[in-house]
Structure formats: structure tokens, C-alpha cells
Amino acid sequence: MKKVFLVADNITSxxxxxxxxxxxxxxxxxxxxxxHDDKAMSDELFFASLFEKGYFQTDECWTKFEHLxxxxxxxxxxxxxxxxxxxxxxxxxxxxxxxxxxxxxEEPGPExxxxxxxxxxxxxxxxxxxxxxxxxxxxxxxxxxLVAMITGMRLIQSSQYDHVVVAGADVISKFVLSGxxxxxxxxxxxxxPFDADRDGINLGEGAATVILxxxxxxxxxxxxxxxxxxxxxxxxxxxxxxxxxxxxAINKAxxxxxxxxxxxxxxxxxxxxxxxxxxxEAKAVTLAGLQDVPLNSLKGFxxxxxxxxxxxxxxxSAQSLRQNTIIPTKGxxxxxxxxxxxxxxxxxxxxxxxxxxxxSGFGGCNAxxxxxxxxxxxx
Amino acid sequence: xxxxxxxxxxxxxxxxxxxxxxxxxxxxxxxDIAGFLLSVYQHLGIKYPKFYKMDNLAKLxxxxxxxxxxxxxxxxxQPTDIGVVLTNAGSSLxxxxxxxxxxxxxxxxxxxxxxxPNIVIGEICIRHHFKGENAxxxxxxxxxxxxSSYVSVLLEPGQLQACICGWVEMTATGYxxxxxxxxxxxxxxxxxxxxxxxxxxxxx
Numbered sequence: 001m002k003k004v005f006l007v008a009d010n011i012t013s014x015x016x017x018x019x020x021x022x023x024x025x026x027x028x029x030x031x032x033x034x035x036h037d038d039k040a041m042s043d044e045l046f047f048a049s050l051f052e053k054g055y056f057q058t059d060e061c062w063t064k065f066e067h068l069x070x071x072x073x074x075x076x077x078x079x080x081x082x083x084x085x086x087x088x089x090x091x092x093x094x095x096x097x098x099x100x101x102x103x104x105x106e107e108p109g110p111e112x113x114x115x116x117x118x119x120x121x122x123x124x125x126x127x128x129x130x131x132x133x134x135x136x137x138x139x140x141x142x143x144x145x146l147v148a149m150i151t152g153m154r155l156i157q158s159s160q161y162d163h164v165v166v167a168g169a170d171v172i173s174k175f176v177l178s179g180x181x182x183x184x185x186x187x188x189x190x191x192x193p194f195d196a197d198r199d200g201i202n203l204g205e206g207a208a209t210v211i212l213x214x215x216x217x218x219x220x221x222x223x224x225x226x227x228x229x230x231x232x233x234x235x236x237x238x239x240x241x242x243x244x245x246x247x248x249a250i251n252k253a254x255x256x257x258x259x260x261x262x263x264x265x266x267x268x269x270x271x272x273x274x275x276x277x278x279x280x281e282a283k284a285v286t287l288a289g290l291q292d293v294p295l296n297s298l299k300g301f302x303x304x305x306x307x308x309x310x311x312x313x314x315x316x317s318a319q320s321l322r323q324n325t326i327i328p329t330k331g332x333x334x335x336x337x338x339x340x341x342x343x344x345x346x347x348x349x350x351x352x353x354x355x356x357x358x359x360s361g362f363g364g365c366n367a368x369x370x371x372x373x374x375x376x377x378x379x
Numbered sequence: 380x381x382x383x384x385x386x387x388x389x390x391x392x393x394x395x396x397x398x399x400x401x402x403x404x405x406x407x408x409x410x411d412i413a414g415f416l417l418s419v420y421q422h423l424g425i426k427y428p429k430f431y432k433m434d435n436l437a438k439l440x441x442x443x444x445x446x447x448x449x450x451x452x453x454x455x456x457q458p459t460d461i462g463v464v465l466t467n468a469g470s471s472l473x474x475x476x477x478x479x480x481x482x483x484x485x486x487x488x489x490x491x492x493x494x495x496p497n498i499v500i501g502e503i504c505i506r507h508h509f510k511g512e513n514a515x516x517x518x519x520x521x522x523x524x525x526x527s528s529y530v531s532v533l534l535e536p537g538q539l540q541a542c543i544c545g546w547v548e549m550t551a552t553g554y555x556x557x558x559x560x561x562x563x564x565x566x567x568x569x570x571x572x573x574x575x576x577x578x579x580x581x582x583x
Contacts, residue, residue: 098470108476123519139496139516158528179486237492
């Protein structure tokens, strides 16, 4: 099977506009989540990780969502030695709700529908950067980012493309916030992933990009070794009671990269801090025999960035592998009783080789990927 | 991709017609979209109360899958061996607008959950107990090239045994579903040309 390498990455979030800036803030325990009082979004005060007002704004040319993607893509493509206009390069965009905030501010009609349409955003952005192939948009709830990476990996493995640029973004507005509030799923304070007293999510804005390539860069590299997706076939808005289906995806990804449980050095969980999500993930991790492996959730730093979350968390995990440093789970302090997993609450510095990244979402979907660090290929 | 896969069935729902393998199996009377979808449901004679809770996109994909799988013996496969890969142009915009209209009054979680295009996949998986690979992609128009090449990758040895794939689009004024059941044996080869031909000739 052809190998797939992460050759460049970017995170554009309230914590910074490069991966390095973002990682530095996580090391220093700085979060983007804070309390907001914005009546346009919610009658009540709420906690979220949002860009400063006016930082990315819809204008005549681009929507806020498109500005976010462009910012992330510009930073990553600047100075990268990849021929974007190559026929063997494709752009994949990951988002959960894209331009939906325009419903709140713009006049309804066919023009607005066209502006919201994700294939139009993708096409405009692809043209802006000079991609020649039709872009692919993934919209698969909260696992969109991982589905986009897995799709890119398979397109390279099957030799359809040599390079895949995967970019994801989501914007938080009244539409999304009111929806999660209607589910009683939003925490009244900072979220507490995997904590015994966890009480819901914080939402967050962000964008992230990775370039996947069949060409191995020099020196130490991060490989997207494998990935798998599964469905609970149980409930559209509640996770599996057993975690068996996420476990299936984890097992499939580990098998495909020939790794055993003892080979996994840390797990980057979805960890939304809702009661049911975290419990289901803990069950799946336990079924995989990984309950003693250090596990983190980054939602206490970024909130839930929806279609960007899988990418942001995979990129931080890749940076953890490079720096041999596991980021702690901000917001976690008290271990729950059922299915205890090894939630990382302090910075851990140790040699790291393999990371499991998992995510789950509405519609009963689950995804797992394996990131592996390897030295110069001596063969 | 040296392996050959086959279209073992296909189903189209558009223009008030439901077709299975090119044969019209139901023709609705002229009425609104919700009324037409309900008439298809009643024609099929299935009792599935969850149907009534679904948004129009989920109903359309769910009904098309019911027809598509009428001769399918899923017991041949494990639940994780069967996948669903769907595409459209408008994502869940029809449900998005209905949800946002509710927000002015009181935000409805029952409407919010359908503001994700992959929920139609979730509904299909719940109904048929499919647990394999699933993904929802957005394209400007039916992308036969992507579907045939990507689904073929998913069917490679050690991966899926069967995959439901195709197009399912719902707007305020129109709808179109063209779904394919792809397996490892059959008569019609799963090629870009063949699915394009079926898509473009679906119900006129």
C-alpha cells in the first residue's frame, strides 16, 4: 500500500494563525474559550472560542467561512513546494455548516441559496489558488475533518492523486448555537471533557489545512498510516450505547497499519464533554484495550469547531508526535467511575511514535485515523 | 483498481415517478413534495413510524433505499460489510431553512438534527442495520467519476462487500434521488459510463 505523508499543516484559530503558535498556547495552558454576551447569537451568556469581531467578516467577495479557509490555505501554500495546478493535485473541503450564518443576515432568494451552496464556495476557492481539478466537499457532521483526511488518503493510495490539500472550517452563529442549546447540550461554563461532572460542550470557530502527499519529505515525517469510518445504526442524535461501532473503526484502522494496542502512545479523543459522547468513547477505547493509554480532548482549548475539529486535533496530534509532548485535557479534573480511561491532565514529555485520533457525530457516524512518526526511510 | 464490481440494482425517484431497474413501479398524483413522499411510503405498505419524523431529504433517501433493496438479501453480509456513500448539491439547505424559521419562535431539536446531510445516511443505516463506511459529499452536479472510482476503492479486498451510493437532492421545489446498489457480482459493470447513463435517463 502506498504511503501517505503529512507534508505541511496550518491551524487558524482564535489561538493563532500557525500550527506553531497554536501549539505554543496549548503548552502554556491558554484557551480560546471565554464568556460572550452577544444578543445576536443568544439571549443568554455563553462560553465559546470565537474570533474577535471584525477579524473575518463576510464582504462582497467572500463569506466569513470562505475567508477562514483562504487564511488557512494561504499560510500553508505560501512557500510550499507543491504544484497546485498539477493534474494530480486536488482540494478537499471539510465543513459541517459552511455559509449557513448567511440565512440570519441576508435576503432570502435564489441568489442567497447559490451563495450558501458549498460547491460554489469550493469552486471559487479552488480557482483563487489555481487548483485545476473539481474540488470535493465533505459534509459529514462532526467527523467531517477525519472523513476528508481519510478520503484524501485513499485517493492517494489508489493513485488517483499524488497530492491532496485538505482544508476545513466552520463559523459559529445563532443557527448552530441555538441548535445545540435546544438539545440542552451547551455547558454553562468552560467544558469539562471526560470529567465526572461534565455538563456539555463549548462551540468554537476555526480553520485548518493539511497537505497529504505520496512524496516522502526528507528527515523525520508524519504518516497518515490508516483510517476507517463506521456507523452505529442506532440513533440519529445519540451515540451508541456500547461503543462497539467506534471500536470497530479503531480496530480496522489499527489492523490496517499493523499496530497492536501496546504500540499506541496516545489517543486524541473527540471528547465533546457531553455525558453520552465521552462515555461512549471511553467504552470504545476500553474495548480496544487502550484504557491505559494517555488520552486527551482539546475541546477545552478550542471548543467544538465542528468540520474543522478533526483537522485541528489531528494537526495538534502530529505536532505532539514531532515534539514528543502530549497536551493535557483542559477542563478535566475528576475521573468518572464507569469505564475509566487514562485522561491526560498534565503535560507529558516522552518519546512518541503512534497516535490514534477518533471522532463521532450526529447520524451515528464514527471515524478513526492513525498518525505515525517515522525517521528517514533507509530503504 | 483491477477488480470489477457490478450494479446489482438501481432506483430513481423524481418527477412524481419511482423506478426500479428502469421500470416505473409507482406514479404519484400531482401534489406537493411532502404529499408525494407520503404516497410512496403508503404504496410500499411498510410500517415505520420514524418515517413521519424525518425531513424531506431523509424521507426521499430512505424511500429510494427501500425500493433499491427490495430484492437484496443483506444476510449474505456482515453489517460492517455494507456501506453508504451519498452526494448532492444543496446539502441540507431545505431542512436548514425550516429549522431557522423555528428559531424565531422556539428552536426545535427535532428539526435541528436534520440540518446535516449525512442524517439521511444515518436513517438508512438504522433501518437496514448497516454499519460500514459512510460518507456524504457535495458536488455541483452528479459526479459519476468520483462515485465510481471512490466506491471501487471502498470495495477492494478486505473492505466493503456491498455499497449503496448515488445522489439524493431535496430543494423547496424539486427532488431527485438516483441510488445504486454495488456488489461484487452481477450483470451491469459498475463504471462511470453506466451510472452516468442511468442517472441521466432517470424518469425523464
